[in-house]
Amino acid sequence: MERELISKKDLLELMGISYGQLYRWKRKQLIPEEWFIRKSTFTGQETFFPKDMILARIDRIMNMKEDLSLDELAGKLSPFHEDLRLNKRELMERNIVSEISINRHSTPAQLNGQEAYSFAQLLYLYATDQLLSAGEISLDESGLLMETLRDHFPRYEGKPCELLFMRKMGVSMFALAAVPSALYFDAGVKTVARLQLSEIAEQLRSKLN
Numbered sequence: 001m002e003r004e005l006i007s008k009k010d011l012l013e014l015m016g017i018s019y020g021q022l023y024r025w026k027r028k029q030l031i032p033e034e035w036f037i038r039k040s041t042f043t044g045q046e047t048f049f050p051k052d053m054i055l056a057r058i059d060r061i062m063n064m065k066e067d068l069s070l071d072e073l074a075g076k077l078s079p080f081h082e083d084l085r086l087n088k089r090e091l092m093e094r095n096i097v098s099e100i101s102i103n104r105h106s107t108p109a110q111l112n113g114q115e116a117y118s119f120a121q122l123l124y125l126y127a128t129d130q131l132l133s134a135g136e137i138s139l140d141e142s143g144l145l146m147e148t149l150r151d152h153f154p155r156y157e158g159k160p161c162e163l164l165f166m167r168k169m170g171v172s173m174f175a176l177a178a179v180p181s182a183l184y185f186d187a188g189v190k191t192v193a194r195l196q197l198s199e200i201a202e203q204l205r206s207k208l209n
Helices: 008-015 019-027 051-064 070-077 088-093 099-105 119-133 139-156 197-208
Strands: 005-007 037-041 044-050 161-168 171-178 190-196
Touching: 005 008, 005 051, 008 019, 008 044, 008 051, 044 051, 051 070, 051 197, 088 099, 099 119, 099 139, 119 139, 119 190, 119 197, 139 161, 139 171, 161 197, 190 197
Parallel strands: none
Antiparallel strands: 005 044, 037 044, 161 171, 161 190
16 A cells, blocks of 8 residues: 655645754654655655654654753654563554464464563564565565564664565565665566565554554
């Protein structure tokens, strides 16, 4: 499903903020670089944003900026630094991830409620469940995806990256790439899904709050 976008002009008017505020927040990393989407329009190049996420982010900034410095806010808003932990019962009650994904990709201790899920583990589960629920990957492929995220996502140390799911001649492949990056494949590779993990983390945080 194509995400809804909002133009920079409409965003500034709707939220009552200035151009200077918006780009100061960008420089301070309160708003991720990858949310600034350049698109061609009949008037030339314009900047757009993922509407639901940018509105929620600016609302949080406006509510918190009186009590925290911009540097403190950046730490609070970073999507990959989160100390919240949930057990299986809480995860099920909030309906964040399907039971199929939980049962297939959790440790015995997590399934028994003896061990909580870290935010990173929840992120892996949530991203995997999104593709599984959309019918874009199989259960077997979901295992390969979880393995890819566990093995390689920590290397990015909170920096923006994207997940790519590709197939070639029936063979499934997953990859993580830094953002922004330009990737090129031979004609036989089909890109089935491409997810910005910072956006997935932001969606997850909104469900956890």
